[in-house]
Amino acid sequence: MSKSAKGIIAIIIILLVICILVYPALSDEVSDNEGSKEYEVTFINGNAEYFRINIDPAHPTIGNNMPSAPSSENGMIFVGWNTKTDGSGNNVTSDTQINKDITVFAVWTIEEENDRTGFTSTSSQSYKIDDKTVEIVLGDLYPIPKVEEVTVIVYDPETGKQCRGSLGGSEYTLSFDNVRVSFQDTDNDGLMDSNEKLTFEADNGLTAGIWNIELDYENYKNGNNQFHFHIFENGEESYPENVRVNFLDVGQADSALIFTSDNKTILIDAGVPLNKKTEYAPKLIEQLKNYHVEKIDAMILTHPDYDHIAGAEAVLDEYDVLSVYMCKKTAKSATYTNLLSAIDQEGCEKHIGDFSAGDYLNLSTTENFRVLSVDSKTKNDANSASIVIRMSCESHSFLFTGDAPDNVEMEMLQSYSDELDTDILKVGHHGSKSSSSSDFLQAVTPSISVISCGKDNSYGHPHEEALERLNTYSEEVVRIDISGAYSYTSSGKIID
Known part of the structure; x- marks a missing residue:
């Protein structure tokens, strides 16, 4: 065999050895690399x-x-x-x-409703003023789970106070200022069941007004049940619903005048455009006179911005104002300082930051006024401090949002998503793009959205983005800068 042939054979043998010994190792290495891919x-x-x-x-x-x-x-x-x-x-x-x-x-x-272990629901009932006892069946709306304890929150329409206590175990009676709440364990199993009752009673009869009761069931998500029952004045069994809300024309500012069914007059904001107090404060008073206002039972100033409070001093000068509600947020302006002095001089009942989100304000014995936001915890600016109030009648509801921006809207979505659905929305912050978020409007689903802004204002309100969202989620959008003052009654009648 020639040397060249022997060399070729040697090379072939070496290659075979490499294939036998080295390739499996390479193969294992590739496999390991592939195996390491997550x-x-x-x-x-x-x-x-x-x-x-x-x-x-x-x-x-x-x-x-x-x-x-x-x-x-x-x-x-x-x-x-x-x-x-x-x-x-x-x-x-x-x-x-x-x-x-x-x-x-x-x-x-x-x-499925019959599978619920927690719920949020509302019941409205009517009772005569001479009734000394009201019974609420725990499972009136949905069957509740058997629970050992329930937290009872009672909003007293006479004092406006929130009373809270727990029932369960061996504690079957709560005593608040002027009402007793008791639970009777009819089947003696130590648990609160759907067919058992809470009894509310007062020796001299329950105070006239709307009684708001909340029952919270511990350890159940959304384990909350709301009851509203009505005690009428003078033993009446019902009342003629006659609510009228007037969105005033105050230029690039905010003011809404409410007449309730029990003849209360409530003013939400008394603003005038920036640096136009001399011109617009008389216009505000003139509109109040045109609506035949004789006194103001409550004036709610949502936050201390000029375009929401600068006309309030003129209102205090012109009318007897029985009570004023304001948020805790203050301002360093002379307008704000002078307003506080005017309130003290008027001697009216003053509520500055002594109420919280979730509270019912004692403004009427026929309509409900609930605070959904005040002095936001997420931001410290004046707009975020806005008092947001939902007024509910038998047939309609109204939501007044001050200048609440989208961060406040998100807070309300998280806390009151089931209570935001509203017929008439007073749009936040004059139609600014920082308010009226899509998620918020989708929850509110307003029939009518009212924007209070001034014609050709320097802020560009309402912003196009906000208008687009409002037109998407509202059946109708009303602009005060175009229509002028706008009024709506609870019967659905629109007054020019």
Whole structure:
């Protein structure tokens, strides 16, 4: 055999050895590299990413990396995670083996009423003034779970005070200022059941007005039940509903005049345009006279900005004002300082920051006035301090938002999402783009949105972005700079 042939054979043998000994090692190295690639699992809830994890192929199940279930909201129950948005794909659980990057979606279903373990609901009932006892069946609206304890919150229409206490265990009676609340455990099981009752009684009869009762069931999400019952004046069984709300024309400012069914007169804001007090304060008074105002039972100044308070001193000079409500937020302006002096000189009942979000203001025995926001905790500016009030009648509701911006709207969505639905909305901050967010308007669903702003104002109010959102979610948008003063009655009648 020639030397060249021997050389070729030697090379072939060497190559074979390399293939036998080295290639498996290379193959193992490639396999290890591929095995080290992690797979990504993305969890989507609604339209937003909820969670994301990486899975090691050596341990291909999700296991303890599975995210907690999203919180149930608005009567929806979380079913699970699925590879398709409608739940028609493969279910994904902690035991699912992952061998590629995937996206999974939260699947929800509507909660059946008879499966509820917590709820928010409202009941309205009417009682005569000479009734000394009112009974509320715990399960009037929805069956409640058997619970050991319930927190009772009573808003007394006479004092305007909030009284709170717990019933359960061996404590079956609460005594507040002028009313007793008791629970009778009819089946003697130590639990509060749907068919059992709370009794409200007062020796001299319950005070005339709207009694607002809230029952909170501990350890149950949204375990809250609201009851409203009405005690009428002079033993009447009902009253003629006759509410009128007048959005005044005060230029680039805010003022709304309310006449309630029990003949109370309430003014929300008394603003005039910046540096135009001399011109517009007389116009404000003239409009009040045109509406035949004789006195002001309550003046609510939502926050201390000039365009919400600068006409208030003129109102105090012209009328007897029985009470004033203001937020805690102050201002260093002479307008604000002079207003405080005028309030003290008037000698009216003064409420400055002595109420909170969730409180009912004792303004009327026929209509409900509930504070949904005041002195926001998220921001310290004057607009965020705005008093936001929802007035509810038997047939209609009105929401007055001051200059509340979108951060306050978000707070209200989180705390009062079930109470925001309103017929007439006084648009926040004159139609600024920083208010009237889509989420907020979607919850309010106003039939009519009223924007108080001045013609050709220097702020550009209402902003186009806000107008677009308002037109999307409102049946009608009214602009005071175009229509002038605008009035609406609870019967649905619009007055030019």
